[in-house]
Amino acid sequence: MxxxxxxxxxxxxxxxxxxxxxxxxxxxxxxxxxxxxxxxxxxxxxxxxxxxxxxxxxxxxxxxxxxxxxxxxxxxxxxxxxxxxxxxxxxxxxxxxxxxxxxxxxxxxxxxxxxxxxxxxxRNTKSNETLSAREQNILKHIALGFTNKEIADQLFISIHTVVTHRKNITHKLGIKSVSGLTVYAILNNLISMDEVK
The missing domain is CATH 3.40.50.2300 (Response regulator)
Structure with a gap:
């Protein structure tokens, strides 16, 4: 997207x-x-x-x-x-x-x-397995190398909420590793190659 x-x-x-x-x-x-x-x-x-x-x-x-x-x-x-x-x-x-x-x-x-x-x-006919705006935002932070606590602090949400979103993201995408999520984020223009540490 x-x-x-x-x-x-x-x-x-x-x-x-x-x-x-x-x-x-x-x-x-x-x-x-x-x-x-x-x-x-x-x-x-x-x-x-x-x-x-x-x-x-x-x-x-x-x-x-x-x-x-x-x-x-x-x-x-x-x-x-x-x-x-x-x-x-x-x-x-x-x-x-x-x-x-x-x-x-x-x-x-x-x-x-x-x-x-x-x-x-x-999005005309995409499946229900696409990420919400909040999930995309959390995925962006994961791909940039932030910890759950750092993500929670930056987005003003609880660590529990971050963990729940992470589980939903890995379930929807079928990707479990941070490196795999980073590649997905780059390919879907959530982050650029220059932003990756």
Missing amino acids: PRTTILIAENTCLIRKGLRAILHNLGNAEILHSVTNKNELYELVNRLKPGILIVNPNMLNFEDEDAKRTFVSAEDMSLVLISGDDSIRRKYKADAFIHYQDNQKDILKLLEEIIEQKSGKD
């Missing part, structure tokens, strides 16, 4: 860098670019065609309440608006909203759900 590509459009340095750090823990996703310039945003979206655009509404030129319509090639793109103002949720249509006060766990869960929906649309 191809990686979901993400474009971040936020002019506040702390928020932009914080989002990048959080998204690094997201399985099967790749950050294409971070945009700080409102004029550059539209050109980049139409050229790069990201799967998900995470954007501060101040960087958009709103012509109507459906913010997605302002982009020429947005039919397959999920739009996530970042805001501290709850009126944004009532004012504009988007696929999801991130509030400035949301914690890392909530942001990751929201984006994993979007990726899961996107992969469900792309």
Whole structure:
């Protein structure tokens, strides 16, 4: 399954860098670019065609309440608006909203759900044995050489949950060794060869 590509459009340095750090823990996703310039945003979206655009509404030129319509090639793109103002949720249509006060766990869960929906649309007739977004994320961490405790700490879940996911992953894929899981992760674009230690 191809990686979901993400474009971040936020002019506040702390928020932009914080989002990048959080998204690094997201399985099967790749950050294409971070945009700080409102004029550059539209050109980049139409050229790069990201799967998900995470954007501060101040960087958009709103012509109507459906913010997605302002982009020429947005039919397959999920739009996530970042805001501290709850009126944004009532004012504009988007696929999801991130509030400035949301914690890392909530942001990751929201984006994993979007990726899961996107992969469900792309997957026409695959078996039920495919990995969920969470399992892909854990597989990515396993392939990168993290221990169960390190994975649990990074993803804010219990070690027991990591162990359960590992069992489900090995059962679904029929692969028991870490090296085999690493090869699977590389072949399915969950990680690149350069990331392997």
